[in-house]
Amino acid sequence: MPKSAEKCKEIRDDMRNRILHESMLYFARNGFAGTKISDLARHIGIGQGTIYVYFDSKEDLFKEIHRMINGEKDIARVKVLAKLPINAKQKIHMMSKEIMRQLEENESFAGIIALNTQMVLEEAAGNTADTAYQLELYRYTAEIIEQGQREGSVVEGTPMKLADYYWGVVYLYSLKKLFTTRYEMISAEDLERTVLK
Amino acid sequence: MPKSAEKCKEIRDDMRNRILHESMLYFARNGFAGTKISDLARHIGIGQGTIYVYFDSKEDLFKEIHRMINGEKDIARVKVLAKLPINAKQKIHMMSKEIMRQLEENESFAGIIALNTQMVLEEAAGNTADTAYQLELYRYTAEIIEQGQREGSVVEGTPMKLADYYWGVVYLYSLKKLFTTRYEMISAEDLERTVLK
Amino acid sequence: MPKSAEKCKEIRDDMRNRILHESMLYFARNGFAGTKISDLARHIGIGQGTIYVYFDSKEDLFKEIHRMINGEKDIARVKVLAKLPINAKQKIHMMSKEIMRQLEENESFAGIIALNTQMVLEEAAGNTADTAYQLELYRYTAEIIEQGQREGSVVEGTPMKLADYYWGVVYLYSLKKLFTTRYEMISAEDLERTVLK
Amino acid sequence: MPKSAEKCKEIRDDMRNRILHESMLYFARNGFAGTKISDLARHIGIGQGTIYVYFDSKEDLFKEIHRMINGEKDIARVKVLAKLPINAKQKIHMMSKEIMRQLEENESFAGIIALNTQMVLEEAAGNTADTAYQLELYRYTAEIIEQGQREGSVVEGTPMKLADYYWGVVYLYSLKKLFTTRYEMISAEDLERTVLK
DNA sequence: CATGAATGAGTATTCATTCAT
DNA sequence: TATGAATGAATACTCATTCAT
Numbered sequence: 001m002p003k004s005a006e007k008c009k010e011i012r013d014d015m016r017n018r019i020l021h022e023s024m025l026y027f028a029r030n031g032f033a034g035t036k037i038s039d040l041a042r043h044i045g046i047g048q049g050t051i052y053v054y055f056d057s058k059e060d061l062f063k064e065i066h067r068m069i070n071g072e073k074d075i076a077r078v079k080v081l082a083k084l085p086i087n088a089k090q091k092i093h094m095m096s097k098e099i100m101r102q103l104e105e106n107e108s109f110a111g112i113i114a115l116n117t118q119m120v121l122e123e124a125a126g127n128t129a130d131t132a133y134q135l136e137l138y139r140y141t142a143e144i145i146e147q148g149q150r151e152g153s154v155v156e157g158t159p160m161k162l163a164d165y166y167w168g169v170v171y172l173y174s175l176k177k178l179f180t181t182r183y184e185m186i187s188a189e190d191l192e193r194t195v196l197k
Numbered sequence: 198m199p200k201s202a203e204k205c206k207e208i209r210d211d212m213r214n215r216i217l218h219e220s221m222l223y224f225a226r227n228g229f230a231g232t233k234i235s236d237l238a239r240h241i242g243i244g245q246g247t248i249y250v251y252f253d254s255k256e257d258l259f260k261e262i263h264r265m266i267n268g269e270k271d272i273a274r275v276k277v278l279a280k281l282p283i284n285a286k287q288k289i290h291m292m293s294k295e296i297m298r299q300l301e302e303n304e305s306f307a308g309i310i311a312l313n314t315q316m317v318l319e320e321a322a323g324n325t326a327d328t329a330y331q332l333e334l335y336r337y338t339a340e341i342i343e344q345g346q347r348e349g350s351v352v353e354g355t356p357m358k359l360a361d362y363y364w365g366v367v368y369l370y371s372l373k374k375l376f377t378t379r380y381e382m383i384s385a386e387d388l389e390r391t392v393l394k
Numbered sequence: 395m396p397k398s399a400e401k402c403k404e405i406r407d408d409m410r411n412r413i414l415h416e417s418m419l420y421f422a423r424n425g426f427a428g429t430k431i432s433d434l435a436r437h438i439g440i441g442q443g444t445i446y447v448y449f450d451s452k453e454d455l456f457k458e459i460h461r462m463i464n465g466e467k468d469i470a471r472v473k474v475l476a477k478l479p480i481n482a483k484q485k486i487h488m489m490s491k492e493i494m495r496q497l498e499e500n501e502s503f504a505g506i507i508a509l510n511t512q513m514v515l516e517e518a519a520g521n522t523a524d525t526a527y528q529l530e531l532y533r534y535t536a537e538i539i540e541q542g543q544r545e546g547s548v549v550e551g552t553p554m555k556l557a558d559y560y561w562g563v564v565y566l567y568s569l570k571k572l573f574t575t576r577y578e579m580i581s582a583e584d585l586e587r588t589v590l591k
Numbered sequence: 592m593p594k595s596a597e598k599c600k601e602i603r604d605d606m607r608n609r610i611l612h613e614s615m616l617y618f619a620r621n622g623f624a625g626t627k628i629s630d631l632a633r634h635i636g637i638g639q640g641t642i643y644v645y646f647d648s649k650e651d652l653f654k655e656i657h658r659m660i661n662g663e664k665d666i667a668r669v670k671v672l673a674k675l676p677i678n679a680k681q682k683i684h685m686m687s688k689e690i691m692r693q694l695e696e697n698e699s700f701a702g703i704i705a706l707n708t709q710m711v712l713e714e715a716a717g718n719t720a721d722t723a724y725q726l727e728l729y730r731y732t733a734e735i736i737e738q739g740q741r742e743g744s745v746v747e748g749t750p751m752k753l754a755d756y757y758w759g760v761v762y763l764y765s766l767k768k769l770f771t772t773r774y775e776m777i778s779a780e781d782l783e784r785t786v787l788k
Numbered sequence: 789c790a791t792g793a794a795t796g797a798g799t800a801t802t803c804a805t806t807c808a809t
Numbered sequence: 810t811a812t813g814a815a816t817g818a819a820t821a822c823t824c825a826t827t828c829a830t
Binding site: 405 | 812813814815816817
Binding site: 037038049052058 | 802804
């Protein structure tokens with residue numbers, strides 16, 4: 001019965017993605033050690049056992065979340081941006097606008113950023129494969145910054161340091177979004193000021 | 198022959214402070230859930246039981262750390278700064294220099310900032326008493342920012358939002374200091390750019 | 395396929411009662427401090443964790459055992475007895491026969507009496523709610539004794555003191571039943587002699 | 592310096608006896624497992640370490656208490672009583688009076704009886720040496736009971752069972768004395784009724 | 789000797805994981 | 810497949826014992 005098999009696969013994928021998605025925010029908020037499977041399951045609204053139908057272990061789930069995050073193509077945008085034949089200031093404008101929009105509209109964005117940055121911070125021994133993505137993102141940003149420095153629109157300093165600073169602030173407001181309800185979001189201009197003169 | 202009561206008290210106070218201090222950095226690095234008493238004790242170089250001689254529970258220890266942090270008087274400096282008869286730009290210069298210096302030299306500073314900000318982020322139901330301190334620090338900073346806006350040296354925006362942004366960046370680099378060894382610290386100028394025109 | 399809710403509830407109730415029952419005898423024999431959860435679990439034939447699925451703590455389990463004991467309705471029998479239109483001597487005969495029979499046949503009876511009396515003995519600060527039950531049992535016994543004194547079949551003395559004495563002896567032989575294997579049980583007549591002329 | 596050595600020994604003995612004595616009541620009340628060395632030391636009013644100057648371990652202390660109890664000569668009295676050329680009823684009268692007096696006046700008596708009986712109840716594996724004493728006491732009492740049965744003043748039944756019953760009641764009121772403050776003591780006559788017609 | 793701070797083996801409790809239904 | 814009751818390894822906490830003062 002190919003039809004039902006397909007349907008089945010679809011249902012499975014739906015559940016898997018639901019767990020993956022809901023878990024991401026939960027882990028981002030509570031950290032790995034601070035997340036209990038029982039709490040997570042209740043939060044998702046499924047039985048504890050169900051998680052183990054789709055993932056081998058808590059750690060496996062966590063890794064899969066990271067794999068999913070890294071699969072996201074928001075990197076592509078920055079990559080494209082870096083290659084465009086416009087000046088750095090404009091690139092930074094566009095990038096900052098886009099980031100603030102995502103942070104506002106896309107519920108998952110904050111989680112993705114938070115988990116990603118936490119991973120980089122922790123430098124979990126040898127997780128080079130995962131952090132590679134982050135570095136790539138930073139590298140493209142640094143390229144833009146370097147261009148800006150040549151053009152005189154960006155402040156002096158190691159480009160990588162400045163890229164790191166820029167994304168650090170994005171991380172900061174991802175945390176705020178994840179944890180608090182009452183806060184005033186900074187503007188794209190505030191964000192840009194990390195690097196622009 | 199009973200031990201001299203004074204000596205005893207002194208020994209107790211020393212050990213208590215030692216635990217409190219060493220634990221702060223450990224908690225800041227690993228989080229509450231991620232900290233095992235056995236590891237913590239080994240890290241401090243004492244027996245597990247010793248921790249329970251001085252604190253009722255892991256949670257109690259964590260609370261006492263926060264109480265200690267809040268007892269710190271770095272607030273006083275900002276308070277004083279806010280009242281000085283100089284312009285806001287200078288105040289922000291001084292404050293930023295001081296912060297970066299502390300971050301560089303004082304091992305505990307990063308831990309204090311990190312734990313404090315995490316606490317604020319979590320705003321765990323009714324922790325109003327504890328977060329009050331943070332707000333005070335923010336309030337004085339906001340005052341300086343307001344002054345700067347009147348003087349034309351500080352960008353537009355809600356003063357509290359900008360103060361929050363400023364200290365957010367300090368938090369960011371406290372995390373870097375706590376978690377990573379290889380990173381380039383931003384300069385006082387980079388920090389100032391969050392609020393200065 | 396979710397387990398049927400009914401079935402679940404039933405399973406849970408069964409296990410809870412099993413733990414409650416088996417623990418009662420164990421606590422009665424070994425006391426609260428003398429009972430290790432690990433031993434208790436092995437004795438019941440379940441995992442240690444299972445106990446914590448049904449009870450919050452060792453202390454909670456102990457309290458629930460007492461609550462269960464107090465819920466027993468052996469009191470009802472004495473209450474009924476006290477109201478019957480027969481003479482006190484007969485009442486005491488019947489009651490004593492019944493008690494000795496229970497002690498012989500019902501494995502739990504000794505445990506119930508032992509825990510109950512221990513509770514009364516300890517009068518743990520403010521346990522008034524729990525000891526109330528015991529007092530009720532004593533009160534009805536005292537009523538019978540008073541009747542017997544009017545009828546001339548019961549010895550002189552404060553009725554409550556004599557009721558206390560009577561049940562004290564029941565406690566005594568509950569302990570023997572719980573702790574020793576080689577002993578000669580007293581007869582209903584021996585028991586009656588505590589109060590009958 | 593023989594003088595000071597003597598003095599020293601005396602001081603040592605005083606402390607040892609103090610610990611032994613105070614511990615007896617504490618153990619009788621709380622049981623072995625329920626007694627913490629720290630609580631016991633505070634109760635006696637000495638440092639925890641001091642106990643270990645005089646006793647090897649908690650268990651050693653417990654054993655020494657039993658050794659002390661068994662060294663008591665109240666047995667002698669019953670032994671003498673058993674041999675006197677008077678009738679059993681009188682012997683039982685005298686014994687009961689004496690027991691109730693001790694229970695009233697001698698603070699330690701209740702503790703001695705309680706610990707002793709608990710030991711017998713627990714039949715601590717192979718503690719035959721210790722329980723032997725108890726059995727001796729019971730044997731003499733059983734002799735008196737047997738005499739009483741021949742004389743017609745004592746009820747029928749295995750003499751050892753009746754002796755056990757008699758001393759069981761003494762144990763019962765030792766417990767009351769140890770644990771409660773508000774209770775009415777039974778009279779010597781009440782006690783006698785366990786065995787007398 | 790007397791003390792009480794420090795300790796770690798022992799005990800209570802939690803939580804990721806398994807498995808019968 | 811989905812469930813949640815059961816589990817025991819991991820973790821928090823206690824307490825008998827040691828030892829420097």
